Amino acid sequence: MSKYIATRAIRGANSLVTEAELMLHRAIKDKGADTLVKFPNTAYYLPLIYGMTGNAVETLGQLEPVLQMARSLLHPVPSEKHWTPYLGETLDSGMATLIAAEAIEAVRFVYHLQPERKPGFHLAGGTAFTSPDGSKEGGNGADGHLNGPIDDIQLRSWGIQLVDGRMPGFAAIVGCAKSNEVAVKIVRELQKRNILCFLSGNVNGRSIIDQLIEEGVELGYDTYTVPFGTDTISAIYALGFATRSALTFGGLKAGQARDILLYNKDRVFAFVLALGEVDDLKYAAAAGAINFGFPVIADTVIPEILPTGVTKYEHVVSLPFNEIPGEDDLERAELLVQKCIEVRGVKVKVADVPVPVPYGSAFEGEVVRKNDMRVEFGGKHSRCFEFLRMAPLEDVVDGRVQVVGSGFDSIPVQGHMDMGIVIEVAGRQMQEDFEPVLERQVHYFINGASGIQHIGQRDIAWIRISAGAADKGFNLEHFGKILHARFKTDFGAIVDKVQVTIYTDPEKVQEWLTKARAAYDRRNKRLADLTDDRVEEFYSCTLCQSFAPNHVCVVSPERLGLCGAYNWLDCKASFNINPTGPNQPIKLKKMIDSTKGYWQGTNEYAGVGSHGVVNEVSMYSIMENPMTACGCFECIVMLIPEANGVMVVSREDTSMTPAGMTFSTLAGIAGGGLQTPGVMGVGKYYLISPKFISADGGFKRVVWMSSVLKETMADELQAVAMREGDPDLINKIADERNVTTVEELLVWMEEHAHPSLVMESMF
Numbered sequence: 010m011s012k013y014i015a016t017r018a019i020r021g022a023n024s025l026v027t028e029a030e031l032m033l034h035r036a037i038k039d040k041g042a043d044t045l046v047k048f049p050n051t052a053y054y055l056p057l058i059y060g061m062t063g064n065a066v067e068t069l070g071q072l073e074p075v076l077q078m079a080r081s082l083l084h085p086v087p088s089e090k091h092w093t094p095y096l097g098e099t100l101d102s103g104m105a106t107l108i109a110a111e112a113i114e115a116v117r118f119v120y121h122l123q124p125e126r127k128p129g130f131h132l133a134g135g136t137a138f139t140s141p142d143g144s145k146e147g148g149n150g151a152d153g154h155l156n157g158p159i160d161d162i163q164l165r166s167w168g169i170q171l172v173d174g175r176m177p178g179f180a181a182i183v184g185c186a187k188s189n190e191v192a193v194k195i196v197r198e199l200q201k202r203n204i205l206c207f208l209s210g211n212v213n214g215r216s217i218i219d220q221l222i223e224e225g226v227e228l229g230y231d232t233y234t235v236p237f238g239t240d241t242i243s244a245i246y247a248l249g250f251a252t253r254s255a256l257t258f259g260g261l262k263a264g265q266a267r268d269i270l271l272y273n274k275d276r277v278f279a280f281v282l283a284l285g286e287v288d289d290l291k292y293a294a295a296a297g298a299i300n301f302g303f304p305v306i307a308d309t310v311i312p313e314i315l316p317t318g319v320t321k322y323e324h325v326v327s328l329p330f331n332e333i334p335g336e337d338d339l340e341r342a343e344l345l346v347q348k349c350i351e352v353r354g355v356k357v358k359v360a361d362v363p364v365p366v367p368y369g370s371a372f373e374g375e376v377v378r379k380n381d382m383r384v385e386f387g388g389k390h391s392r393c394f395e396f397l398r399m400a401p402l403e404d405v406v407d408g409r410v411q412v413v414g415s416g417f418d419s420i421p422v423q424g425h426m427d428m429g430i431v432i433e434v435a436g437r438q439m440q441e442d443f444e445p446v447l448e449r450q451v452h453y454f455i456n457g458a459s460g461i462q463h464i465g466q467r468d469i470a471w472i473r474i475s476a477g478a479a480d481k482g483f484n485l486e487h488f489g490k491i492l493h494a495r496f497k498t499d500f501g502a503i504v505d506k507v508q509v510t511i512y513t514d515p516e517k518v519q520e521w522l523t524k525a526r527a528a529y530d531r532r533n534k535r536l537a538d539l540t541d542d543r544v545e546e547f548y549s550c551t552l553c554q555s556f557a558p559n560h561v562c563v564v565s566p567e568r569l570g571l572c573g574a575y576n577w578l579d580c581k582a583s584f585n586i587n588p589t590g591p592n593q594p595i596k597l598k599k600m601i602d603s604t605k606g607y608w609q610g611t612n613e614y615a616g617v618g619s620h621g622v623v624n625e626v627s628m629y630s631i632m633e634n635p636m637t638a639c640g641c642f643e644c645i646v647m648l649i650p651e652a653n654g655v656m657v658v659s660r661e662d663t664s665m666t667p668a669g670m671t672f673s674t675l676a677g678i679a680g681g682g683l684q685t686p687g688v689m690g691v692g693k694y695y696l697i698s699p700k701f702i703s704a705d706g707g708f709k710r711v712v713w714m715s716s717v718l719k720e721t722m723a724d725e726l727q728a729v730a731m732r733e734g735d736p737d738l739i740n741k742i743a744d745e746r747n748v749t750t751v752e753e754l755l756v757w758m759e760e761h762a763h764p765s766l767v768m769e770s771m772f
């Protein structure tokens with residue numbers, strides 16, 4: 010253990026805890042001990058403090074004992090007389106630093122020093138702020154806090170990507186790169202591997218955030234690059250995120266510090282990349298990160314700390330930028346990123362896609378605005394469709410990409426044209442049922458190219474190519490290249506050959522559009538016919554067990570997984586692709602109760618899949634043995650006893666529900682892989698299934714529903730109302746715009762003659 014590091018980390022910790030105490034005392038004097046403190050849209054209070062100490066801090070006054078705890082973790086700065094060569098004191102100081110840092114951020118919130126954060130935040134929204142003593146904070150004096158803490162909604166929506174491996178981990182990048190070019194290269198290399206980048210800190214006032222902004226890199230949730238702030242303290246949000254992933258997905262409880270830290274060490278592939286000079290505070294914060302098992306890689310000369318068991322591998326690795334044996338800076342940046350991945354043991358899958366622009370899931374959310382656009386297909390002015398079908402092996406030439414019709418050279422800038430993408434796949438394991446499963450991937454595959462935007466599916470697809478991508482040489486053929494490469498890499502087990510034809514010739518577009526529409530119709534019919542009683546097996550999904558160790562989704566034709574990402578056909582395809590993977594057929598065997606949805610096979614599987622935690626699962630009831638939930642559910646369904654019905658809250662709804670809790674708080678009750686009668690996490694398309702809580706009365710039990718669901722699923726919900734024989738049913742359901750308490754709900758139900766009032770008791 011390096012005495013140098015210990016000295017600097019302990020010194021940094023001591024001064025930060027002191028700073029936090031001073032700030033807190035002044036804030037209490039200014040505002041009063043009862044002043045509320047909270048981060049936006051989280052059920053986990055100040056998440057790191059909540060997880061590590063179990064204290065649910067809601068007021069300034071409640072921060073006092075927390076900071077006392079931080080102080081008690083401090084040790085004297087090592088001297089000749091006092092020095093133990095153990096990591097423990099440094100780690101304690103690191104934890105004290107994290108607690109102090111989060112407390113400081115919380116106090117800053119009290120002074121409104123953080124900008125309002127909007128979902129899908131883009132940097133344009135960042136605002137400047139000043140600290141309580143009036144001095145400018147942050148490196149460049151502006152944009153001190155750009156994003157602030159990540160909210161629970163975003164955490165959950167990333168959840169599924171974290172568990173299915175699309176997002177292998179996160180990098181907390183602190184400081185400033187050698188040059189703007191290097192900064193961009195590092196972030197691009199990480200994005201290419203779909204690693205989430207949390208950005209913070211500065212060196213002598215300059216931050217990697219400044220560097221990226223200057224180079225026009227799009228920052229935000231959608232591009233996997235989250236700028237927390239240009240000071241080191243804001244790096245705390247990365248650890249708050251890590252703490253919450255253990256609470257959200259791992260079912261751990263506040264105060265289980267050791268378990269939360271171990272969870273992160275084993276399951277969250279994160280590391281700290283320290284760019285540029287490392288000061289005392291950075292050493293102290295790094296020591297905090299090491300507690301989580303996250304190694305620290307520095308691009309400067311600092312003493313290394315080799316493995317001792319806290320992190321899986323090395324704790325601190327020094328890789329002086331100029332000594333990395335690359336030809337030039339960009340190559341060195343690439344090697345630096347590779348080293349980080351190696352040190353943390355991050356598992357990365359990258360498809361080799363031959364296109365002239367960067368490629369990876371991190372680019373999936375990129376938006377191509379009208380002004381940046383070279384050409385578009387579909388949307389308001391033209392038609393674009395995509396159609397994937399299976400074909401006999403001998404009819405497909407693997408890798409063939411043809412463009413039938415003209416390219417977009419002759420189209421004016423920001424113009425549009427019609428296009429059809431026809432993908433033909435062949436394979437011995439391929440089945441017609443997999444066509445829609447594969448076709449849906451087109452959206453993700455095409456979106457992975459930087460500068461390309463894809464929206465919609467089937468014959469309402471809408472694709473934009475940015476001017477930047479076109480300048481780099483991206484053309485129509487590249488759509489085919491992307492699709493070929495990705496289908497072969499991701500679905501190689503069922504797809505042996507892939508050929509792609511891009512049609513722009515008007516007559517051909519029309520001809521294939523007709524064929525495609527006939528196929529869409531056939532598939533719709535097939536889906537409508539696919540009911541629970543017509544199949545012999547359901548599927549398990551244990552994908553989320555990497556995060557929620559005892560949770561299992563039982564996926565049936567009429568009940569999709571609670572994340573919304575896996576339906577029965579998806580699971581079936583996935584099982585064919587990977588027979589030992591997370592989706593296994595569950596043979597139903599003997600029917601036990603057709604109303605509540607019990608089979609011998611599903612019950613047996615529940616026991617095995619949950620490692621004995623759950624022994625019975627009802628497919629159609631929320632009241633008796635409901636299905637468990639991990640953390641990535643799209644909606645929560647919860648009983649409101651007074652109303653003899655249930656409410657449905659969307660993940661996107663941050664308002665108050667009649668249960669007296671917001672989604673975030675409810676999610677804490679619903680998740681963690683436990684059965685809670687009366688509470689269930691579901692995928693939103695389960696709401697429109699005839700089997701939606703059918704044992705308890707079905708959709709007519711819904712008395713309250715987030716308006717976002719009513720709006721985004723208006724047509725589907727109206728169809729349900731017709732099916733239930735009550736065309737006005739949706740209007741009888743309250744939402745957050747008119748009802749936020751149980752009392753209001755009961756009045757509303759009377760006024761609207763909600764059917765649940767006269768239905769039999771749910772108990």
Ligand code: SF4
Pocket residue numbers: 169550551552553554560561562569570571572573574575639641642
């Ligand atoms: Fe997780 Fe269930 Fe979705 Fe599978 S279906 S990924 S277990 S939430």
Ligand code: ZN
Pocket residue numbers: 168169172553572639640641642
């Ligand atoms: Zn999940």
